[in-house]
Amino acid sequence: NAGVTQTPKFRILKIGQSMTLQCTQDMNHNYMYWYRQDPGMGLKLIYYSVGAGITDKGEVPNGYNVSRSTTEDFPLRLELAAPSQTSVYFCASSYAYIGAGGETQYFGPGTRLLVL
Amino acid sequence: KNEVEQSPQNLTAQEGEFITINCSYSVGISALHWLQQHPGGGIVSLFMLSSGKKKHGRLIATINIQEKHSSLHITASHPRDSAVYICAVLPRLQGAQKLVFGQGTRLTINP
Numbered sequence: 001n002a003g004v005t006q007t008p009k010f011r012i013l014k015i016g017q018s019m020t021l022q023c024t025q026d027m028n029h030n031y032m033y034w035y036r037q038d039p040g041m042g043l044k045l046i047y048y049s050v051g052a053g054i055t056d057k058g059e060v061p062n063g064y065n066v067s068r069s070t071t072e073d074f075p076l077r078l079e080l081a082a083p084s085q086t087s088v089y090f091c092a093s094s095y096a097y098i099g100a101g102g103e104t105q106y107f108g109p110g111t112r113l114l115v116l
Numbered sequence: 117k118n119e120v121e122q123s124p125q126n127l128t129a130q131e132g133e134f135i136t137i138n139c140s141y142s143v144g145i146s147a148l149h150w151l152q153q154h155p156g157g158g159i160v161s162l163f164m165l166s167s168g169k170k171k172h173g174r175l176i177a178t179i180n181i182q183e184k185h186s187s188l189h190i191t192a193s194h195p196r197d198s199a200v201y202i203c204a205v206l207p208r209l210q211g212a213q214k215l216v217f218g219q220g221t222r223l224t225i226n227p
Contacts, residue, residue, distance in 0.1 A: 043202070059214065077147075
C-alpha cells in the first residue's frame with residue numbers, strides 16, 4: 001500500500017492564480033482531512049470528510065474548497081491564491097472516528113505552497 | 117491563550133537521557149493524540165489516549181484527565197528520536213473530527 005499520497009510536493013503560485021492539491025489514499029479509509037501548517041504554528045484543520053459525498057468545514061476554511069466524489073480522493077482547491085495561503089498542506093486519513101476507542105490518523109508527505 | 121500548550125518548546129539532550137515532553141489543555145476532551153514530525157516534514161501518529169498510559173517500545177504516553185495534562189516520555193533516547201513532537205486534542209464539544217494541535221516540541225538528541 002502507498003498509504004496517503006499528495007501531489008505536487010512543491011508549488012509556487014502567483015497571487016490570484018488557482019490550483020488543486022491532490023490527495024489519494026489506498027487504505028479504504030472513510031475519513032479524510034486537510035490541514036495547513038504555518039511556520040512556528042500548530043496544524044490547523046481546513047476541511048474534512050467522513051465519507052464520499054460528505055464534507056464539512058474545519059477551523060480555517062476560507063479561501064478553500066473541497067470535494068469527495070470517491071472514497072480514495074479528497075482534492076483541495078485554492079481559488080484566487082493569496083500570500084496568506086503560503087503554508088505546508090497535509091492530507092490525512094483514518095478508517096474511523098479519531099476519538100476515544102477509535103483510530104489514529106495517517107498523514108501524507110505534505111505539499112509546500114508558496115504564493116508570491 | 118492557546119487551548120493546547122506544550123513545554124518545553126525546544127529540548128536538547130544527550131543520547132541515553134530520559135526525555136519528558138508535556139502537554140496541557142484547557143477544554144474537556146474525548147481523546148488526545150501524540151504525533152511525531154520528522155526533520156523531513158513527514159508526520160506519524162504515535163499514540164491516541166483517552167485515559168491512563170500507553171507504551172510502544174521506548175515511548176510512553178500518559179494522561180491525567182482531571183488535571184488536563186499529558187506527558188510523552190522517551191527512555192534511552194537516541195539521535196534518531198530527534199523530531200518535533202506534537203500534542204493534539206479532540207475537544208468534546210467541537211464536533212467529532214476537529215483536532216486542536218499544540219505548537220510542537222522540537223527535540224534534538226546529540227550523540
